[in-house]
Amino acid sequence: MNILNLFSAMPGAVAQGLIWGITAIGIYITFRILDIADLTVDGSLCTGGAVCIMMMLSGHNVVVAMLVATVAGMVTGLATGFFHTFMGIPAILAGILSQLGLYSINLKIMGKANQAINVDKYDLLVSLRYIKGVPFYKNSIFVVAIGIVLLVLLLYWFFGTELGCALRATGCNGNMSRAQGINTNTSKVLGLMISNGLVGLAGALLAQYQGFADINMGRGAIVIGLAAVIIGEAATSRIFHNFGFKLIGVAIGSIMYYIVLQVVIWLGVDTDLLKLLSALVVAIFLAMPYWRRKYFAKPAVKKGGKDNA
Template identity: 45%
Template structure:
């Protein structure tokens, strides 16, 4: 693998680590199977790209895209909490609706950002190549998002969200408004996904209606791989694990697609993803079996 391919894999891995953090909130903390991600990711890219193309400051465009993702998650939560639609079905309905919404926002299937400014070009120091600068800036953004998430979920409101996901009935008995916590958690989750979509559009030179296909699978893969590498119940280690999982996932994808002796091509991306997720799911089971074999049987009583 060339240095350029390695840095590209790290760059994409860092962007999708924001998606993985959002998926961690919905799937692990709230126990909410959220497929809105496949729509809120391109939503962030679409909003950001169309605003930049129309002369809006890239920083403001990125913030608006993040807010748009939060609104998408809020609507999904509202469908579930207020209209009593099953969580999975509510997220599917929102994902389908966002496809049309994204087309409306972009006015077509894609919005190019060829010579337009981005947050990366505006902050890029002179003399530093963009393929070095983008991963460095993304590291700062991801670390800031991780630390903010660690802080938030240690506050009273964050602990209430975690309690809602762990045991909603017990949380209500303790006076927690579980409906409001679901709405807040879904908003934060999809805000991170919308931010990732905005950054992805700026690094890839535009937004496309198909850029969200399979996003939820990538996010889940990053969470599963990260939990296999660094299993922990502490929120600080859990967020670190999914970031590592996203980067490792993209690294193995790039390594597999750049290995000529394997013969894989770009169209094999979904196959490689399925194989990696399967391996990540099987590894914990193998570890448990090995541990059970090492524990000696208890002596039988006479």
């Protein structure tokens, strides 16, 4: 339990936290803005990683590979949106169906369960190896942080456009949105596509960072993402009110999650139990609003009867 070991593990935790932060921002869009818990992400994260690695192994440029991975992620969101809106399947089930289907698709993309990429032979954007002893502009923490700032700026702009406002209105109040001429189905599909596009991009970065894409790399992504969203909100909601900063807050939440995780590992907790811990922590945080209503609610002041008889 040498404290130095913990410190030396920190940069890695921050880099991972940042990459997962992009996933978390994607999840924020569906979970907070559209009010949908989208389980597609457990599959689309791997899809992004698999596409990126396979493209690079076949000689494509890293930027092209990441763009295609993002588009692949968006297609997975399109599939879930199709299940949900066109086929009328409840959102949560639609996501589960996509996730299951993607398992096969991801295997087919990679040809096997795991595909490694050698950082010495390929020109990767981020890597475990680019954390220490590299110039700052090559440092993965710096690269991903810049990437997040750019993404947040892009999303900030988008959610201020007519289309973005329509999407926010859809998540807030479907009846009102339709009454104002918004096609809520289109909005939902679009939101799912943007969200999973971001998750695909995060998968591409994660696969490069760890040096391989793995069929199980997305397992529990939704829970990690939700944890990041919730921790980020709890930690920053008093300081950040602007939408853009809220997204940054989510990324910060993700970093905090990975730092805590690193501390837990350093304390010597059995790593097999980590997912259980994550699940419990997220469950408790998700219960907070409900408990607050149920046990700490102030009695509502009732107005006179509706018919004022």
